[in-house]
Amino acid sequence: MAWLANFVVNVLPYITFIVFVVGVIYRIAVWWSRPSPAPIPVFPGQRTVGSAISRVLADVIIFRSLWQFPGNRILWLGAWVFHVSFLLILLRHLRYFLGEEAVPGWVAAVQSLGIAAALVISVPLLYLLIRRIVHADLKFISTPADYFVLLLILSVVLSGLYAKYFSTPFVVDVKYVMRSLMALKPVDLSTVTLNTAFLVHFFLVQVLVMYIPFSKVMHLGGIFFSPTRTHHFGGEAHTKKLEEA
Amino acid sequence: MGEQLEKIYDVELRPGAGEAYVCNLTKPEFAEAMKTNIPKEPLPDDQMVEVALKRLDELRKERKSIQLYLDICVRCGACMKQCHYFIGTGDPKNTPVGRAELLRKVYRAHFTISGKLFGKLVGAEKLTPEILKNEWYKYFYQCSECRRCSVFCPYGIDQAEITMAGREVLNSVGLATKYITQVISQVYKHGNNLGIPEPAFKYNCQFLEEEIKESTGVDVKIPVDKEKAEILYLPPSADLFTNTDTMIGVAKVFHAVGADWTMSTYASEAANFGLFFSYDDLKAINLRVVETAKKLGAKLVVFGECGHAWRAARQFMEAMNGPLPFKFMNILEYTAEQIRKGKLKIDKSRNDDVVVTLHDPCNYARAGDLVEETRFVIKSVCNNFVEMDESVTKVKTFCCGGGGGLLTEEIMELRMKGGLPRATAVKEVVEAHGVNYLAAPCAIDKAQLPLVMQHYEIPVQVGGIHDLVSKALILEGQEEFEAKKKAEEEAARAAAAAVPAVCGLCDAEFATMDECCEHAEKDHKISKEQCDMVCEAKEGAAAEAVPAVCGLCDAEFATMDECCEHAEKDHKISKEQCDMVCESKK
Ligand code: HEM
Ligand code: SF4
Ligand code: SF4
Numbered sequence: 001m002a003w004l005a006n007f008v009v010n011v012l013p014y015i016t017f018i019v020f021v022v023g024v025i026y027r028i029a030v031w032w033s034r035p036s037p038a039p040i041p042v043f044p045g046q047r048t049v050g051s052a053i054s055r056v057l058a059d060v061i062i063f064r065s066l067w068q069f070p071g072n073r074i075l076w077l078g079a080w081v082f083h084v085s086f087l088l089i090l091l092r093h094l095r096y097f098l099g100e101e102a103v104p105g106w107v108a109a110v111q112s113l114g115i116a117a118a119l120v121i122s123v124p125l126l127y128l129l130i131r132r133i134v135h136a137d138l139k140f141i142s143t144p145a146d147y148f149v150l151l152l153i154l155s156v157v158l159s160g161l162y163a164k165y166f167s168t169p170f171v172v173d174v175k176y177v178m179r180s181l182m183a184l185k186p187v188d189l190s191t192v193t194l195n196t197a198f199l200v201h202f203f204l205v206q207v208l209v210m211y212i213p214f215s216k217v218m219h220l221g222g223i224f225f226s227p228t229r230t231h232h233f234g235g236e237a238h239t240k241k242l243e244e245a
Numbered sequence: 246m247g248e249q250l251e252k253i254y255d256v257e258l259r260p261g262a263g264e265a266y267v268c269n270l271t272k273p274e275f276a277e278a279m280k281t282n283i284p285k286e287p288l289p290d291d292q293m294v295e296v297a298l299k300r301l302d303e304l305r306k307e308r309k310s311i312q313l314y315l316d317i318c319v320r321c322g323a324c325m326k327q328c329h330y331f332i333g334t335g336d337p338k339n340t341p342v343g344r345a346e347l348l349r350k351v352y353r354a355h356f357t358i359s360g361k362l363f364g365k366l367v368g369a370e371k372l373t374p375e376i377l378k379n380e381w382y383k384y385f386y387q388c389s390e391c392r393r394c395s396v397f398c399p400y401g402i403d404q405a406e407i408t409m410a411g412r413e414v415l416n417s418v419g420l421a422t423k424y425i426t427q428v429i430s431q432v433y434k435h436g437n438n439l440g441i442p443e444p445a446f447k448y449n450c451q452f453l454e455e456e457i458k459e460s461t462g463v464d465v466k467i468p469v470d471k472e473k474a475e476i477l478y479l480p481p482s483a484d485l486f487t488n489t490d491t492m493i494g495v496a497k498v499f500h501a502v503g504a505d506w507t508m509s510t511y512a513s514e515a516a517n518f519g520l521f522f523s524y525d526d527l528k529a530i531n532l533r534v535v536e537t538a539k540k541l542g543a544k545l546v547v548f549g550e551c552g553h554a555w556r557a558a559r560q561f562m563e564a565m566n567g568p569l570p571f572k573f574m575n576i577l578e579y580t581a582e583q584i585r586k587g588k589l590k591i592d593k594s595r596n597d598d599v600v601v602t603l604h605d606p607c608n609y610a611r612a613g614d615l616v617e618e619t620r621f622v623i624k625s626v627c628n629n630f631v632e633m634d635e636s637v638t639k640v641k642t643f644c645c646g647g648g649g650g651l652l653t654e655e656i657m658e659l660r661m662k663g664g665l666p667r668a669t670a671v672k673e674v675v676e677a678h679g680v681n682y683l684a685a686p687c688a689i690d691k692a693q694l695p696l697v698m699q700h701y702e703i704p705v706q707v708g709g710i711h712d713l714v715s716k717a718l719i720l721e722g723q724e725e726f727e728a729k730k731k732a733e734e735e736a737a738r739a740a741a742a743a744v745p746a747v748c749g750l751c752d753a754e755f756a757t758m759d760e761c762c763e764h765a766e767k768d769h770k771i772s773k774e775q776c777d778m779v780c781e782a783k784e785g786a787a788a789e790a791v792p793a794v795c796g797l798c799d800a801e802f803a804t805m806d807e808c809c810e811h812a813e814k815d816h817k818i819s820k821e822q823c824d825m826v827c828e829s830k831k
Contacts (some may be wrong), residue, residue, distance in 0.1 A: 038564035143368030222317030
């Protein structure tokens with residue numbers, strides 16, 4: 001199995017990186033290059049660039065649109081807690097990448113929040129999964145891919161927790177691996193202690209990262225292009241003032 | 246949110262319920278009249294898929310919205326219950342996401358890597374003629390392009406964009422609806438949706454002028470086809486036939502401010518069904534407006550009370566037909582400005598008989614940035630205005646159920662189901678505040694909502710905002726006329742009162758009208774106004790037998806009734822109006 005471990009640690013990460021970067025750039029380039037024949041904002045609030053920006057930001061940061069309908073607020077809570085936890089977990093992982101020896105202060109500061117998020121995130125994830133099964137209307141519109149991505153993230157989370165709490169790989173070793181990868185230096189696996197739990201976690205993460213450009217998870221980029229939110233009126237001909245006519 | 250409104254969101258799931266509603270297919274002559282090049286009849290099955298995919302590929306490349314909204318939906322379902330057709334039918338394919346998935350599954354199968362590799366696992370399915378005919382053709386004509394879903398989607402995914410794209414793909418294989426293509430071909434032929442020919446259009450304007458003269462004593466002009474004018478006004482053509490009070494209100498406003506305005510018989514329609522059909526026809530219909538305005542040298546183009554017309558103008562005209570050598574406005578913005586400037590003399594109390602609520606047309610609120618002016622005008626002309634629940638007004642307004650090119654007979658049942666949320670909201674304010682007037686500044690609303698209110702047994706009158714303006718607006722010279730008229734009437738009444746009268750209900754005879762009335766009020770429990778009619782009733786019956794002439798084609802008839810029948814059938818005029826047409830010669 002050494003070859004497999006070697007593949008996951010020394011080869012796959014580069015493939016993952018290339019697939020992710022090329023994939024994401026390609027998807028965004030496609031959206032970017034598509035023309036908009038006419039402005040189609042959905043009012044209110046977008047008479048200027050500024051108001052369009054603040055509307056998009058509100059949608060990104062507090063999921064404002066989702067909040068609006070009382071019946072959607074449980075989903076809002078689930079989705080928001082999930083995303084914030086996800087973000088915190090990502091930030092926490094930076095400790096494996098940043099800083100020669102010690103990590104930058106802000107990364108250190110976010111560690112305990114990151115751990116809390118890792119412990120919490122399964123709850124919204126399970127909620128997102130279960131609602132697709134118990135609500136007949138959601139079940140109707142869900143595709144296998146919708147369950148797949150949730151299960152994949154859940155397995156990333158659980159394998160990560162297992163690795164942390166039940167198998168304790170050495171932080172320094174993980175960091176050493178990541179820094180070596182970043183420096184394009186192959187890792188000699190005999191010099192570090194990496195157990196199976198970590199390898200499984202690392203593998204699943206890479207599957208997730210490679211999956212992103214091909215999937216709906218790209219919504220994270222798409223929202224910044226959404227014409228109904230980003231368009232505003234630059235038009236000259238419409239007026240609300242008689243003097244201008 | 247009131248209890249009744251909350252209940253509409255308990256939707257019982259009925260997969261397939263929407264399959265029952267199918268719009269009639271177009272006819273060759275209508276298909277041919279379209280600016281978009283479409284086959285005269287549905288293509289044979291073996292050509293359909295290829296043509297459709299080609300068009301879909303073009304569309305996703307031509308419009309960012311299509312590409313993006315095909316890609317980023319996470320199927321969270323937040324939009325589902327925001328669609329009135331889902332609330333009404335319970336069909337999950339009749340939800341914004343469900344409807345879009347019909348197109349997305351095809352897009353994935355033919356245009357994405359994951360779809361080609363994993364097929365059904367990622368919700369991909371290859372296109373077949375059956376999908377086009379049975380799914381797309383049905384469900385893309387069960388979306389009114391109201392864009393309510395877009396407000397609630399976390400990414401603003403606009404189902405109307407997907408519907409428009411779906412319809413353009415359907416057009417390319419010859420699956421277009423009769424209703425929409427017929428309306429558009431009438432615009433190309435006659436300049437307006439109803440297909441009113443020039444003479445009838447002009448005649449109707451004269452007729453409305455007379456009507457205004459009769460009620461106000463003022464000579465208000467409704468100019469048509471002037472050579473030059475500062476303002477070009479575009480009415481929804483229904484305002485010249487069915488919603489005449491709206492047209493009268495608009496004419497009075499222009500008159501009161503002394504505007505130099507005209508309508509045109511070449512572009513005699515504000516509405517633009519191209520919006521429900523294709524960008525090419527949308528542009529071509531807007532172009533008629535632009536050309537007309539240029540020819541007139543108009544500085545301002547004003548659009549009448551019509552929702553989607555406003556979207557076609559506000560969001561598409563400049564982008565597609567610009568740069569424009571004029572400014573444009575909605576009539577509500579125009580009137581609001583005139584009120585603010587103090588140019589209109591208004592007596593609000595003349596609307597004290599109504600308690601008004603407002604249905605925001607979808608395209609005013611979500612596409613046209615037009616929610617404040619509507620309210621401002623209503624509040625300026627009447628004392629009693631009540632808002633419906635905030636969850637169904639302004640940007641969150643619910644569609645009337647008949648927008649998006651669905652205002653057609655054969656899907657009446659769907660239209661009534663789609664009207665449920667609006668009906669429920671109106672019912673709440675009728676019950677709580679005694680609302681009796683539903684203001685709906687949109688021609689489609691004015692055709693659809695009366696039927697919806699009747700269907701759900703809600704006792705309100707549906708009408709425009711300028712109908713209310715018309716009642717409250719006082720023109721110069723009007724008050725003198727009214728005072729004179731009142732004096733005359735009183736004199737006539739006094740004279741009549743001296744004449745012996747007969748009670749129509751019990752044949753009792755009285756020396757004067759007043760006595761008869763008193764008797765009817767006391768013994769037959771009839772109100773003052775009605776007793777008038779009862780006491781006169783015996784004499785009035787004769788009118789029916791008088792020979793009549795049709796004002797539109799000069800045909801003669803032995804009785805009024807016959808003339809009316811003819812007008813209803815041959816001129817497509819409603820019962821009430823035909824009365825007016827048939828008498829007008831005399
Ligand atoms: C920018 C604003 C964003 C909004 C409004 C948003 C909203 C949502 C919503 C509503 C869901 C649906 C949950 C469900 O029903 O399954 C979702 C899922 C998800 N989002 Fe986001 N998201 C955003 C950004 C991001 C970002 C930055 C990421 C980072 C990777 C992300 C990753 C995911 C993942 C992995 C899922 C779960 C899979 C799924 O069910 O789709 N999202 N998001
Ligand atoms: S709300 Fe938006 S993302 Fe969610 S299912 Fe509807 S269209 Fe898709
Ligand atoms: S645009 Fe309106 S009718 Fe169409 S899916 Fe969205 S909510 Fe339903």
